[in-house]
Amino acid sequence: MFKVFLPLILVPVIACTAITLTTHRCQRAEITYVSGPEPETLDPALLTGALEGRIVAALFEGLTQYHPKDLSPTPGIAREWRVSEDGLVYTFFLRESCWSNEEPLTAHDFVYSWKRTLLPETAADYAYQLYYIKNARAFNEGKIEDFSQVGVCALDDYTLEVELERPTAFFLDLTSFPTLLPVDRKCIERYGEDWTKPGNMVSNGPFRLVEWRINDKLRMVKNPYYWDADQVRLQSVAALSIESINTGFNLYETGGADYLFGLPLPIVQVLKGRNDFHTDIYLATYFYRFNVTRKPFDDPRVRKAFAMAIDKGEIVNYVTRGGEVPAKTLVPPGMPHYQPPLGVPFDPEEARRLLAEAGYPAGKGFPKVELLFNTSEANKDIAEVVQQMWKKHLGVEVTLVNQEWKVFLSTVKNLDYQIARGNWIGDYVDPNTFLDMFVTEGGNNRTGWSNPRYDHLIEMAASEIVTRKRMDIFQEAEKILVEDELPILPIYYHVSFNIYRPYVKGVYPNILNVHPWKYMWIEREES
Amino acid sequence: MDKRGYLRRFLKNKPAAAGGGFILFIGLIILLTPLIAPYSYEEQCLEDQYQGPSPHHWMGTDSKGRDLITRVMYGGRISLAVGLAGTAVSLLIGVTYGSVAGFLGGKIDNTMMRIVDTLYGLPFMFLVILLMTVVGRSIYVLFIALGAVQWLTMARIVRGQIIMLKEREFVEAARALGASKPRIIIHHLIPNILGPVVVYATLTVPAVMLEEAFLSFLGLGVQPPASSWGSLAADGMTVISPVKTYWWLVVFPGATLATTLFSLNFLGDGLRDALEPHSNY
Secondary structure, three states: HHHHHHHHHHHHHOOOOOHHHHHHHHOOEEHHHHHHHOOOOOOOOOOHHHHHHHHHHHHHOOEEOOOOOOOOOEEOOEEEEEEEEOOEEEEEOOEEEEEOOOOOEEEHHHHHHHOOOOOOOOHHHHHHOOOOOOHHHHHOOOOOOHHHHOEEEEEEOEEEEEEOOOOOOOOHHOOOHHHOOOOOHHHHHHHHHHOOOOOOOOOOOOEEEEEEEEEOOEEEEEEOOOOHHHOOOOEEEEEEEEEOOOHHHHHHOOOOOOOOOOOOOOHHHHOOOOOEEEEEEEEEEEEEEEEEOOOOOHHHHHHHHHHHOOOOOHHHHHHHHHOOOOOOOOOOOOOOOOOOOOOOOOHHHHHHHHHHHHOOOHHOOOOEEEEEEOOOOOHHHHHHHHHHHHHHHEEEEHHHHHHOOOHHHHHHHHHOOOOEEEEEEEOOOOOOOHHHHHHHOOOOOOOHHHOOHHHHHHHHHHOOOOOOHHHHHHHHHHHHHHHHHHEEEEEEEEEEEEOOOOOEEEEOOOOOOOHHHHHOOEEOOOO | HHHHHHHHHHHOOOOHHHHHHHHHHHHHHHHHHHHHHHOOOOOOOOOHHHOOOOOOOOOEEOOOOHHHHHHHHHHHOOOOHEEEHHHHHHHHHHHHHHHHHEEEEEHHHHHHHHHHHHHHHOOHHHHHHHHHHHOOOOOOOHHHHHHHHHHHHHHHHHHHHHHHHOOOHHHHHHOOOOOOOOHHHHHHHHHHHHHHHHHHHHHHHHHHHHHHHHHHHHHOOOOOOOHHHHHHHHHHOOOOOOOOOHHHHHHHHHHHHHHHHHHHHHHHHHHHHHOOOOOOO
């Protein structure tokens, strides 16, 4: 009996093992970096997270691209452009380039991609990045059905004309942003939602996607059909999906990864002197969102009390410890010409008074509150400290709930939380990138908060040309956000951490922490 | 054999006696924790973070400046409470189920035991995680969830014992006197299988504690600021790195957990040897 059975069992087992070993054994990528949690999506129109943006930026290229050193918009797919004198009409002259399947990329692809982003059924959270284009907002909100009224039009195969609602200083920064990247119509129509899978995906950037294993890694290789392929020196890049930053760091230390974008908090101090540790100011803010549609946070006094009961100095000194700065406003320092409002101070006494005024003296009768964050050691550490501060200063018990990245994003989107961790990285260097997300029904608002005066100010700022006045309007708007209403609770301004091996070259520090793989290379010293 | 005989045999078994002693010691400390704990388990003192063991903090402090020995003591309360409560739930279900199946026999027995076999095949940790996600994360759910997956072996043991006993004369006698089936089970059978049940229950406690530690390690068990030994070890893991290690945050909770689990297992083995010298399951 065994004589028959043994081969019957053993043969498939050996075969499976052999297949696994041969198919999964591929050469290591030239640069392997730790990307973070499993990416939510790789669809440029739908993504909202920074880690997804980093991958997509390697796979696609927009009309413009960031200059690696000073972040200024440099020619991408657009070889050059002309701006009309009133600043309203941009004419982009596209170069003859092609997709990763050798099909030509034309101005019509941009029209298609932007239309797709704006279509209400696409439900892109970031659609408002296109609202600067004439009638784009009305189309996205379903007020007009005819896309030809929207200010995007292909004059011929290689000329794209864009008409704006009003002069927008940072429009050329936006054209390199993920939401405005071109996507391939044929690919999307053929594969539907599966178009972002390796093998299906057609892209136009320096790299193309060849492998995507859930909760393991993504592998990108150089795209030979990229117009600027001569400049691309890396042959392959791998992004590891690792939720735990400690695991990521251990992997780096043992040689399993070459590049890290973050660090476990307890060791930042220790690493500060090392030559592979690079830190810089960063246009990014760590904050908490309040769900203002539900009790008890529908009351601004309660929100203000919660904000005033947090000693942010303690958090940056003892928890994050990387040189972060306590935040009283959403817009980080370093915005040229911008003078932020004061925000609310740490004042436990006033906080208790406000809470009592709202009907909860010394936290009595306060409903059960949950603080939600996406699973990570750093978020948990901060949440535990904040939990304790609220208990100590307000007498309020808060439970901590952590969720995996994708689940977390959808919970927050659906307003199915009370307090949730938020994080915002500037998309361009202008206060608008922080402030416009909290307009009524904004795709990244996610607090349910709405204030007509605020909406009006953001709109006013958009059409104001004089910088001084514009910045004053922003200040007034932010005052509503962080002093009067507080749908959010800013905690600290990030600093960026880049940890990479000395043989990784071509990394330039900048405040958006944008480091395109396109410009990097590997240079190992001969030994 | 009289009771002193059991005790003598148990005490002669050195690891079991030591294990029992350690459990008594831990139990005592845990009972007295609110009185003897040197600090509060949740009060943070950020200035004192990451201090190594010292006369002020015997086991050092954690990332929030909380005294570790206090947290280990309070964590023990939760870990042991989960272990005991989970075992109680598994006892309740397992003994009832096993004795009913064993006593009734035939088709009913067959069906009931095949259900147990099927449940054995399920990935039980997955069930617990599912239950925790659906019902919510509370310590009481944890008690019930862990107990609810631990009763299977108990049911099998009890059924085996009941089948062995139910043909014996005293059961015959009870039946002849007109005792009802529940009465026979409760008054005549169960008291006679207490030995193996107690032994197995002692071995279930560490199993449940380990599962709780595992869940807490994954972030599904007790929620901060409360702690259990598993969650303390998990917190300790986050400060281990190739460049800097706050060793005390892993070593003390881990060692406490490991010693307690060993002790409980030795105790269980010792009890089995003392009470059931002829069995070896």
